[in-house]
């Protein structure tokens with residue numbers, strides 16, 4: 001096993017990410033984006049998508065619940081079939097067992113089909129140390145073997161390698177007279193080269209995508225056909241698989257087979273799904289006597305060894321937060337749908353073996369939290385992977401819990417004078433200063449408004465900025481939020497309210513911390529729009545949602561915010577008031593994470609009665625409110641500002657996961673605007689992520705895709721609107737023209 | 751107009767480079783010969799009255815013939831209309847090798863063996879596995895890879911797939 005590297009410093013992290021952005025970023029982006037687009041296209045075509053996902057999840061949950069029983073069952077069925085089963089406790093145990101099998105056979109050459117589990121246990125090194133000649137036959141793995149590099153993606157391990165790089169690699173490594181160039185030439189060279197190795201191999205090693213315990217049947221999914229070739233050509237087959245690959249029966253396979261191709265790359269179904277109940281009856285092909293029949297038909301003398309790997313999995317099963325990781329079918333969709341991953345790939349967004357969003361769960365479970373700590377912050381909680389995952393795993397939550405554990409495991413001897421005063425949280429003192437600072441944004445914002453404009457002046461003083469960077473990792477290039485001296489709530493209370501004449505609904509407009517202290521204008525616009533639509537609006541004193549601390553992995557602090565919000569809003573909800581939310585990330589808290597942060601069913605009333613602002617406006621229009629109450633493009637002559645008829649809209653990642661992008665588009669269109677939307681997964685800012693100095697480059701690289709979409713000829717003159725605060729901050733640094741919340745476009749008082 | 755299972759199967763393969771030929775058993779000679787790029791190897795088909803020995807096909811190849819073959823002929827079925835997939839089962843006969851080593855795989859399929867969904871095919875397979883089948887593959891189109899910088903057919907398996915559907919079987 002490799003030793004755990006010491007945790008990188010902030011400066012080293014910055015350098016590593018910058019280096020990968022420069023060297024691998026472009027190829028990763030070019031490879032992964034089509035996978036992601038393919039999944040969207042294919043998912044949209046599938047009528048039964050949600051049934052398959054629910055069914056797949058049900059089967060995985062049931063299989064993990066019954067795992068000990070399934071292990072015993074597969075022991076029996078495989079033994080009855082004539083194979084052997086070994087349950088390896090850890091990686092070393094698994095390596096030792098496979099090496100012993102090879103030695104007892106007197107084997108010299110091993111050919112392998114792709115298996116991340118053999119990467120996890122570092123099997124190749126062990127076999128090579130025992131003098132075996134080992135060949136990866138999956139073409140991507142073959143490229144990595146020649147290049148001596150690590151996988152950068154769990155399903156397509158060489159996404160960081162371009163054709164040019166592979167050609168240069170092959171031409172140099174194999175010292176070819178006629179250099180290879182095209183993908184066809186490279187493929188056919190590799191095929192022939194590996195064919196020679198397959199036909200002379202003594203053992204074929206594979207993983208397994210699924211193992212049906214009822215019959216000891218393995219399902220192997222490939223596009224290349226190499227798994228079958230490796231496994232039926234030599235007479236010995238060793239399958240190495242995590243225990244979580246067990247499913248009860250063959251009849252459980254269809255939902256997975258229906259999902260894995262679409263989820264992975266938008267394929268309807270992969271080219272090959274092999275089902276083996278080994279040892280198989282197929283005759284062993286004998287190439288040693290080329291002029292004799294290749295098959296001794298009817299006589300198959302084969303052996304099969306199933307190596308089930310625990311290596312932390314049974315403990316993950318007992319761990320409430322990590323357990324769901326075991327449902328993962330390793331399709332790679334969470335990586336493909338991740339804006340950060342699309343820019344840097346798995347060499348930054350990954351641990352010792354696994355990469356992408358779910359890697360945090362796998363790495364924490366099989367290699368330990370330190371391995372997850374290296375990259376866990378690259379998950380910003382944007383939640384775009386949640387809709388992508390074919391088994392509905394709450395991947396951001398796993399990332400949050402592991403982050404919380406890393407925080408708690410942090411060195412508590414450090415004493416943080418500077419940050420402590422501003423961070424009245426419930427967290428251990430050793431936690432990273434930058435996390436504490438961003439996690440306590442509400443306190444910071446209150447102080448900012450109280451002391452504005454002084455607080456904003458301070459934000460401009462360069463010595464202070466460099467101190468803030470050094471101590472708390474706040475990127476100097478970023479403009480800091482401009483705190484408003486008069487908060488939104490103060491404005492609301494001080495104004496002369498006009499009672500709506502015909503009240504249709506009563507609503508609390510939730511004064512999120514950004515609207516209250518920074519984006520005060522969007523709050524005012526929201527009040528005017530709602531009142532124009534005959535809603536009776538109140539803006540009570542409610543604590544911040546807890547999104548900021550949660551995104552830093554400060555779960556205890558987030559829970560206390562959740563309790564505060566719940567206590568403050570429960571009476572209003574009880575009185576029949578709706579809760580209207582401007583900031584999508586807060587709505588996502590109310591409708592999502594609060595279920596985990598509040599006891600019992602306490603989250604339900606708020607989840608059921610809260611609405612995103614434009615979703616709410618849409619509902620009002622649907623129920624008869626007059627569109628004419630909204631400011632349309634025809635009113636723009638009278639209106640202040642430079643808002644045009646044509647709008648470019650960037651929704652918010654969590655808003656899209658909640659399925660609420662369409663409401664904003666619909667309302668704007670009804671009001672007479674022409675709207676185009678961005679289709680990037682995330683703006684790159686993602687709350688505080690883009691403010692952190694080590695992630696600034698990555699954040700801007702992600703943002704660049706959005707910048708391109710909004711500066712094309714079709715969009716460059718459009719008025720830019722966005723729903724989330726951090727998206728607006730990011731758009732401000734990406735574009736020369738201003739951006740605003742959609743409610744400010746519709747504001748009759750603008 | 752109702753779509754027949756054969757039509758549905760064929761439509762599902764529209765985007766993949768698979769050539770589909772429909773034929774009655776009586777006209778098989780011409781259809782099959784049109785598919786063969788010699789040298790050809792094959793395994794016996796499970797259909798009465800059809801013997802590959804009547805064609806220029808080597809049935810029990812030597813190691814050298816297996817490696818040199820350009821075409822491999824096997825039976826297939828059940829086939830899956832929703833995906834255009836075909837199940838190729840292997841018993842004691844070297845079907846896997848015959849379908850994987852040559853550049854072209856010719857699959858002979860009975861029209862009546864086309865089932866609507868993957869789930870239908872899996873339940874047939876489940877029974878067959880219970881009855882002792884040890885190896886099967888659900889194939890959809892040719893062998894493919896995108897690992898060399900662009901999609902390429904013919905990675906480790908066939909680059910071309912021809913399907914002959916026996917319309918009267």
Ligand code: SF4
Nearest residue numbers: 328329331332334389
């Ligand atoms: S967590 Fe879900 S989306 Fe990610 S690889 Fe696993 S199954 Fe696929």
